[in-house]
Amino acid sequence: MSKGLQIAIDGPASAGKSTVAKLVAKKLHYVYCDTGAMYRAVTWQAMQLGLDLTDEPQILNVVETYPIRFVAADPVQQVFIGEHDITTAIRQPNVTNNVSTVAALGTVRAALVKQQRAIAAQGGIVMDGRDIGTTVLPHAQVKIFLVASVAERARRRYAENLTKGIDTPLATLEHEIEVRDHKDSTRRVSPLTQAKDATRLDTTPLSIDEVVAKIYETAKKKEKDEN
Ligand code: CDP
Numbered sequence: 001m002s003k004g005l006q007i008a009i010d011g012p013a014s015a016g017k018s019t020v021a022k023l024v025a026k027k028l029h030y031v032y033c034d035t036g037a038m039y040r041a042v043t044w045q046a047m048q049l050g051l052d053l054t055d056e057p058q059i060l061n062v063v064e065t066y067p068i069r070f071v072a073a074d075p076v077q078q079v080f081i082g083e084h085d086i087t088t089a090i091r092q093p094n095v096t097n098n099v100s101t102v103a104a105l106g107t108v109r110a111a112l113v114k115q116q117r118a119i120a121a122q123g124g125i126v127m128d129g130r131d132i133g134t135t136v137l138p139h140a141q142v143k144i145f146l147v148a149s150v151a152e153r154a155r156r157r158y159a160e161n162l163t164k165g166i167d168t169p170l171a172t173l174e175h176e177i178e179v180r181d182h183k184d185s186t187r188r189v190s191p192l193t194q195a196k197d198a199t200r201l202d203t204t205p206l207s208i209d210e211v212v213a214k215i216y217e218t219a220k221k222k223e224k225d226e227n
């Protein structure tokens with residue numbers, strides 16, 4: 001019996017990565033790791049400390065001083081940094097709009113990638129982010145690159161925000177998504193890019209269940225091939 005596959009799910013902001021990754025992990029009884037939450041956690045902590053988010057040694061010090069922890073919970077996995085439960089705080093616009101600055105720091109990425117690989121070493125894993133298939137788990141047996149039009153991604157984020165009582169105009173969300181995609185795709189270290197051996201999946205016309213089913217079927221086939 002194999003210990004399970006590595007499934008890497010990458011793609012731009014709000015393409016549906018974390019939603020489907022979590023559901024695929026649940027169906028397969030795999031561990032789920034949201035690497036975006038780790039970059040968000042560091043950003044939140046650095047902002048709490050009033051640090052300059054471009055000061056690389058100081059931000060690296062945050063990673064080394066404050067451990068990040070995931071606690072499995074339904075429907076939302078809880079995220080802690082140090083003693084703080086930051087599950088909700090890291091989704092706030094102030095963190096969202098600053099996280100790409102922190103994520104561009106090479107030494108910070110290296111430290112978080114090390115933690116991500118340690119989590120993946122536990123067994124079957126579904127990990128989502130921007131550089132999972134290219135850098136974190138280059139030997140992942142399943143690599144999916146999720147995309148959707150900017151308009152559709154902004155609509156999805158808008159609907160999600162409304163459930164949290166946030167009413168940011170659609171045009172603002174579209175602009176924020178484009179700015180973040182640009183920063184993530186053009187940074188020097190591990191930019192957002194599709195791995196050569198990844199399957200590109202355009203989710204614009206697809207429901208969450210349809211995307212989950214496609215990835216689940218791919219994984220089941222791979223599991224069979226591996227055994
Ligand atoms: O969920 P959403 O697409 O809004 O973002 P996220 O997955 O929570 O990631 C937040 C930010 O972290 C991204 O915009 C990237 O700047 C950064 N990130 C990254 O650089 N590498 C990863 N593996 C995951 C996230």
Ligand code: CDP
Pocket residue numbers: 011012013014015016017018019020156157159160203206207208209211
């Ligand atoms: O992790 P990422 O930023 O890529 O996206 P997400 O946070 O998983 O998804 C953004 C929003 O789109 C969530 O509210 C999902 O419920 C929704 N979604 C959707 O409506 N249809 C899909 N096929 C995937 C996600």
